[in-house]
Amino acid sequence: MRVVALEEHITIHSLNVEMESTTVARPGSRSGASRAALLEDVEGERLRTMDEAGINIQVLSVPGLGAWSFPADASPPFARRYNDGIADIVRAHPQRFAAFAHLPLTAPEASADELERAVREHGMKGALISGQCDGKFLDDPVFESLLTRAEKLDVPIYIHPGVPPESVQVAYYRGFSPQVSSMFATTGWGWHTETGIHVLRMVLAGTLDRHPRLRLIIGHMGEMLPTMLARCDDFLRQKDTGLPRSVSQTILDHVTITTSGFFTLPPFLAALLTFGADRILFSVDYPFSNNAVARKFLDALPLAPDDREKIAHGNADRLLKLA
Numbered sequence: 001m002r003v004v005a006l007e008e009h010i011t012i013h014s015l016n017v018e019m020e021s022t023t024v025a026r027p028g029s030r031s032g033a034s035r036a037a038l039l040e041d042v043e044g045e046r047l048r049t050m051d052e053a054g055i056n057i058q059v060l061s062v063p064g065l066g067a068w069s070f071p072a073d074a075s076p077p078f079a080r081r082y083n084d085g086i087a088d089i090v091r092a093h094p095q096r097f098a099a100f101a102h103l104p105l106t107a108p109e110a111s112a113d114e115l116e117r118a119v120r121e122h123g124m125k126g127a128l129i130s131g132q133c134d135g136k137f138l139d140d141p142v143f144e145s146l147l148t149r150a151e152k153l154d155v156p157i158y159i160h161p162g163v164p165p166e167s168v169q170v171a172y173y174r175g176f177s178p179q180v181s182s183m184f185a186t187t188g189w190g191w192h193t194e195t196g197i198h199v200l201r202m203v204l205a206g207t208l209d210r211h212p213r214l215r216l217i218i219g220h221m222g223e224m225l226p227t228m229l230a231r232c233d234d235f236l237r238q239k240d241t242g243l244p245r246s247v248s249q250t251i252l253d254h255v256t257i258t259t260s261g262f263f264t265l266p267p268f269l270a271a272l273l274t275f276g277a278d279r280i281l282f283s284v285d286y287p288f289s290n291n292a293v294a295r296k297f298l299d300a301l302p303l304a305p306d307d308r309e310k311i312a313h314g315n316a317d318r319l320l321k322l323a
Helices: 013-022 033-040 045-053 075-092 108-122 141-153 166-173 178-185 190-204 229-235 247-254 265-275 291-300 305-320
Strands: 004-009 057-061 097-099 127-130 157-160 216-218 255-258
Touching: 004 157, 004 305, 013 033, 013 075, 045 291, 057 075, 075 097, 075 108, 108 141, 157 190, 166 178, 166 190, 178 190, 190 216, 190 247, 229 247, 247 255, 247 265, 255 265, 291 305
Parallel strands: 004 057, 057 097, 127 157, 157 216, 216 255
Antiparallel strands: none
């Protein structure tokens, strides 16, 4: 069975060194330092574990750059060089890798241009962003040109979790050991909540109604949204929002979810019952999650063969135009 994994991360050593010497990480950010070698590796452990797990293609993306503060003038050239570097990796292994573009969100107009360049020059399959930028989510008017360009190019935007703002971390997640507070604010809870909020803001602001062809991807089995869609419809009612669609219908029309990092049955069943097999994509979250564990989970899912094929590769082939 062909298997495509969508939320698979990579970094480039020389650019990481430059980034760390010129920018300041926000508190609570996940630098990936403990996995630096795996993030930078291409032809060693990455391909070996892909082969062992039977993963044909990774769609590469840069993790966590939303956690860094780049001035608007420095962000576009840095993003350009990162995308050029990742494109070189894809060109060297075209049967094993595709990629999402990194965008210079501190310069919104430049982000639209860089998305178009990355798609047209390098064949990138869309873009991955890491949460809000300078306190702004994608519903903010400054990002209208980026969303319009994504529609025009017919490519999705993957909204990856980002580090919550410092004020949110202080109010909600502090008061424990540094390790516990950091994980509570990010991988253990906080950034999943924040990504769900990101999508809901785009719904409630009418952003997805203004961009009817825009497609979004979110990971981690839907970032808590599958269990909340009915509740949202009950209390964020159309007569109050003034929107042409219900919250759940808008999300189902625009959002596809992935399995990244979630390999137990209860969240999958919630995702399947709400989003359906046509809107779920296989992902690992490599190297933060294990290829073999993810593949074992995929193979054991209680699915009809056709639905397993959709999740393993069919939906990704269609959405990203891979096949």
